[in-house]
Amino acid sequence: MSRSAEPLRLSSHAGRGTLLAAVLASGMVFLDSTVVNVALPRLGADLDATVADLQWTLNGYLLVLAAFVLLGGALGDRFGRRRIFLIGVLAFSAASVACGLAQDTGALIVARFLQGAGGALLTPGSLAVIQAGFHPDDRGKAIGAWSGLAGVSTALGPLIGGWLIDSLSWRWIFFLNIPLAVVVVLAALRWVPESRDDTASRAGGGESGRHRFDVGGAVLGAVALAGVTYALIDAPVRGFTSLPILGAALVGVLAAVLFVLLERRRGDAAMLPTGLFRSRLFSALNIFTVVVYAALGGFTFFLAVYLQNVVGWSALLAGLSTLPLTVLLLVGSPKAGALSQRIGPRLPLTVGPVIAAVGLLLLRPVAPGASYWTDVLPGVTLFGAGLTLVVAPLTASVLAAVADRYAGVASGFNNAASRAGSLLAVAALPLLVGLGGTGYEQSAELTSAYRGALLWCAGLLLAGAALAALLVHRPPRGREGAPADTRR
Template identity: 80%
Template sequence: MPEPSSALRLRSSAGRGTLAAAVLASGMVFLDSTVVNVALPHLGADLDASVAGLQWTINGYLLTLAAFVLLGGALGDRFGRRRVFLLGVVWFTAASILCGLALRTDWLVAARFLQGAGGALLTPGSLALLQASFHPDDRAKTIGAWSGLSGVSTALGPFIGGWLIDALSWRWIFFLNVPLAVLVVLATLRWVPESRDENASRKRGTRQFDVAGALLGALALAGVTYALVDAPDRGLDSPAVVAAALAGVVAAVAFVFLERRRGETAMLPTGLFRSRLFSVLNFFTVLVYAALGGFTFFIAVYLQNVVGWSALLTGLALLPMTLLLLVGSPLTGALSTRIGPRLPLTVGPLLAALGLLMLREIGPGASYWREVLPGVAIFGVGLTLVVAPLTASVLAAVNDRFAGVASGFNNAASRVGGLLAVAALPLLVGLTGTGYEQPAELTAAYRGALLWCAGLLVAGALIAALLVHRPARRPPPAQPCHSLPVSTPR
């Protein structure tokens, strides 16, 4: 059947406004996933934080974002993606203000937990809005543009954060979200159409929520994360560490069992995993984003505390990644549409791993042009080859009506990768206490961590080469008889 006239085209003003709202909102979340890394030495000194405190500053955000992003996607599918998206923007902004006002590490960590929960509401909605609102002919191009521009926020975070930290204070990296949120709300109210999965509301009922599933997922991540973060100080045989690890594992098993029993009412319909491609791509996502999360956690601290650069120079050092993502992601999205995702998802991680191995050797007094830029550029090229093809392939591997859940799970997979890397790498490389302030100790930990990250990328490349294939082409979905451009089941 033909598309309704309400299906957005990218060249229209409503199409550009919808894309802008999605990019700015997801950019807030992605920026806060990286910008805090540059601030770690400064907020650590200001709040007298240990390595564990720095880890929880990152992981408190990632934990709730990863745990509840599935629920955020499901709520959007059921009650309206635009409505839940706006709620997430407001929640995220309020939590950002609390982060900026924090006077103690525990206050900051608690606010980061809240900030991640707000991000879980808006992140899947930003992508699901594009998938549901745009004409099928424009979806791949739109998702490519979203991936590139949102990826820019991830890379731009260290640069913006560095300038704000040096010029004002680390607190302003959180206050920056306020004007961005105002623009998002105005653009959403003006241009973004509402969409939902009508099948979800009709079959599951409007009052059914998989709260138990969301809580079990959060408990699983929290238990494992606590065990990894506290093990260096308490010891692997500590009763608290063992109990947390066991609680996390038991909660994870219970989560899988519950989701299988709930069937259509589950937060995460396990039928999605009948698609082998969907399963493989999400495992690939965990590996690649674990490497990215570990790298960004260590590089910002290392460049300031060992190489001796300012926060601004540290941000500038990573700027080439921004430019490469901006220019290259739409191109790689179009390329993967023509040739399939296997080649980009194989070559990209290998190039990124090479870049990390080059950056592993830098030391005090390193030359940016000869020692830092080549590694950053090669890593950026590799990342550019991955981001857009991965996002488009994950969505193409499932039915359109599960766009919110699929994008939510893929976002969860990426956050879980970063969460586990930040929790585990300091343990694996022996960084504890205030070791991040000791150049010799930090140097050894940094080099060991980047070696681990490179290994994760190589593993991802092998998986892509052996198991990833082109998603099957499906005909455009039939449309329901109402004015909103949402898809019905095939």
């Protein structure tokens, strides 16, 4: 792996500037994964949207992000992580403007697809520049700070979104990205060092391997997610046995099988080298990611809509309800990362989801007239405490489970796993709990769906805890910081 400068230290201006660029950029992507949840009631009323329209507003973004974030990581490894990172920031910003200007749900959904494409380029780069650029002694602290601050941006989404929606319009949740992007570009040009995986240029044989991108793998991955997502979202409308639904599900499953076969055949030239999965830890951590982030995605989708359309809170108050989550992530993530480094990730990744599940169960009885302090705060606080124990240890463990030269691919795949979890939850949960059409505007129907969804999310968290207890362990380290079980 080549670098254009000496390893960064957190105490240096360049180190802090690089961390700033990485946090703000990934923060834009994570914020737009959650901020739209608060806007759904107003957005739906303004654009005359159905439940399926609202699902696609979220899932159009998550689908492209999940499908192509792995390719974004591979592009960064080959062409330069800072270069691809900056391209992603610019593309994301342009698509954000298009979202804010959309006049109907069709235009908004298309713009969200384009926004996801920009996010797929910048998200793996934001973490890969830290992994590749920082000195090993500071890398764990930098990743912990990135995890905590990026997690805060996710949690701040409902708060910022609520204020903008009540004060201005739901459109401003997208325009907010523009000033953030300006700061990211300036910081990246000034401080972020360029880095790439020199071995990527030899993947597939010779220098020409640099230009041999796994387009087939990227397309098959996108088709697999799109087919399954479409089937889940439109099944209540078209019918489970209708030809379009069965056809979409079949295409999705076949594409997933072909994706695995193609990646195995391409070896090191693959977008996702299947050799990474020889590490049982890497595999287990990514399954854990899908399960836990599915619970997070499902919970955030239902909570903001429920608090506004049933409990009767404003968008701002609905956003403020998750403020404890923000504070806990900000204060606790670096400490959770340090704890995991000392004792290993198993205990935090086992205990965290259990605590979060208890928090969700406490939130199920919330009803009109509920008090924030006695009915909402305890559940949100427990959920936030559990999530805080998970975020930093999970990120650091995924990267530590593979060799450093796979930083971009590992980061990309883990981001894809988290987005896929949220994507599938948002697609499947309304179906599982019987919410469709304009049911989100009906108090009784939404209440039943909300309480059922929280039960499903709590069950997913407990399943994640069991998985961590059985399969997660401290990453074995080899020479030069490369995990012993993945080095060749």
